[in-house]
Amino acid sequence: MEKIWAPWRMEYIAEIDEEKKCFLCEAAGCDEAAREKELLVLWRTEHWLTVMNRWPYSNGHLLIAPKYHTSDLEAIEENHFNEFGRLLGLCKRRLTEVMSPDGFNIGLNMGRVAGAGLEDHLHWHIVPRWNGDTNFMPVISSTKVIPQALHELFDLLRADDSS
Numbered sequence: 001m002e003k004i005w006a007p008w009r010m011e012y013i014a015e016i017d018e019e020k021k022c023f024l025c026e027a028a029g030c031d032e033a034a035r036e037k038e039l040l041v042l043w044r045t046e047h048w049l050t051v052m053n054r055w056p057y058s059n060g061h062l063l064i065a066p067k068y069h070t071s072d073l074e075a076i077e078e079n080h081f082n083e084f085g086r087l088l089g090l091c092k093r094r095l096t097e098v099m100s101p102d103g104f105n106i107g108l109n110m111g112r113v114a115g116a117g118l119e120d121h122l123h124w125h126i127v128p129r130w131n132g133d134t135n136f137m138p139v140i141s142s143t144k145v146i147p148q149a150l151h152e153l154f155d156l157l158r159a160d161d162s163s
């Protein structure tokens with residue numbers, strides 16, 4: 001039997017370990033208000049959470065994810081979708097109030113081929129759109145986000161008088 005000695009495996013394994021730190025699970029497990037802002041956790045319900053995307057397609061790009069780590073849509077219990085619907089409505093309302101977008105893209109990428117950056121933990125994207133932002137795809141690759149801007153928007157979205 002051929003013996004394979006592959007030192008680069010160590011690097012690969014280290015990377016895999018790195019990937020195990022699922023940022024959505026980290027956000028779901030966060031129980032300190034101070035860390036919520038650092039992790040960009042906007043809202044939670046019993047089974048779901050909304051976070052701001054740290055690598056947004058556009059300003060105000062939010063994510064809604066179940067608190068449990070799953071890539072299987074059918075693993076989500078049917079009666080948990082009510083909460084999802086409420087969070088979706090809240091995201092749409094607050095983004096509208098704070099950013100006045102002209103429309104939204106709302107969707108779920110399943111699998112790497114569909115563009116999922118984090119395949120193992122389902123998450124829905126809420127992306128506000130503005131008339132004239134038609135150069136959507138080129139914008140994605142060149143977007144640089146200043147953390148300061150993310151935290152300012154975080155405060156604005158959280159500051160909801162009506163709830």
Ligand SMILES: [Zn+2]
Nearest residue numbers: 022025069121
């Ligand atoms: Zn996870």
